[in-house]
Amino acid sequence: MLAPDHEENVILRRFGLSQARLIGEGGEARVFALDENRVLRIARPGASMDSLRQRQGLAAEIAKSAHHLPFATPHIETVEEVEGRAVAVERRLAGVPLAHLFETIEGRQREAVLTSYLDASAAIQTIIPDRPYVGELGGGHPVRADSYQQYLGKKLEAIRAEAPETFFAALGPDIVDALPDCDAPALVHFDMFAGNVLIADGRVSAVLDFGETTLIADPALESWSVVAYLDPQISPNARPADRALAMAWLERRGLAAAYPAARRFIAAAWTHAHDDPAVMAWCRSILIEGR
Template structure:
């Protein structure tokens, strides 16, 4: 559905005096508009649960206790409200352009540099602390939370695969979970770290955005693994074979390459519910079922 077909959204835009060219992006959870030079308004899609919005705001507040430990900005909620039946948050506008867009323009050594800065940023998210002894969902309205990481992985994969219907019959969530090791301790995991959710200024990462529904308490290694996994043209449309090779070489240097395939299979199961996203669903089928197809 386009913005023009969403009457309540148009009402919210009129309430704030927002023109269409103020739109910064549309994600799985919200439409984001520039409110002014310093702030954005994140207008959640119809049906968003208030509990999810509140949990995201609390998560960001908690993470800000250690935000000085990372070399980039992260979001923060200034205000949560409801306008014309739509939940929304007002947040600071963070510096930079989405890496996804910049990669559409960059080439050669400059592009390699940006890809490596993106991957390095994925390793720094572990410096954002969460004080939970369990593993599981941070922002979901009905979160799955368990005392062991593998039990969370199994239950989360099982829930997503069930939502996907019969397409993934025969995929065993327990086997997916068993292929990944238990971490030493629970850590914050962004879980949606692809180039569209990373902002860059010049040659450096300036901000990581879109902390939301996918965020979990899990294994810190999952963010660098997923950052490499998401550099597929099924997910990151500007990704190239060179980007993928560079990322896999980087993953080897981090001594994480042995976890790539089991992490990729679990992540594909985790996103398998998103049957309305044709490209993503095709990637899930290719990873889990071996189906081929053009991006």
């Protein structure tokens, strides 16, 4: 992880910190430890305050419905603009990112943690925001429809509009036609990769970053996506044995047969991530190279 840049240092000083420990980063933001109980999320340049406020509202809504879950969800205390950057103060959640633990844990402990991760993906669907549509909950131009099949068709149009030209031939109607229908859509995080999941005491302690990818869709999409995100380009420290365990987990739930089609749709949905080389390599491997 890179040290804070000039703007980030100015923002950190505004919050009374001459220096701060960077504890996480992704395509949308970098996260610094503010104190024992809070973190400071500094959005990447160009991120809008509206997006951050949407995230704050969604986090509050999800928290109201998530008390039954064995893991925590985000709580955003404040949002503001500092030095032209969108900044949020959030409650600090306990645990270590699963992506980091993949480097060290072994044996039965590894299997237990991975199973907890997979089980958490199935639990997300029990958080039910009240929405009269299927599709994205936020974002600048959310794709929404009255039914899941209608959503898939509109989503494919949006994917093709944003994807690099090299993907066009791979983004035909079969991307969505091959997916099963769903008559009971539910909440799907859709960005629940190992970096957005915290582990404490051998199990999932928190799921982070509900945001622009979060939607109402087939709840199985969550489970298919977390298995897909164990691919080497997304989770380089995950092992073939981890992927085998995940596939067996899908098999036990009757979700394995549709996984190849779902994985292609998931990769198609991420072709907009032009500035993330790892994600682009992953999309190419699935959609163009057929791996």
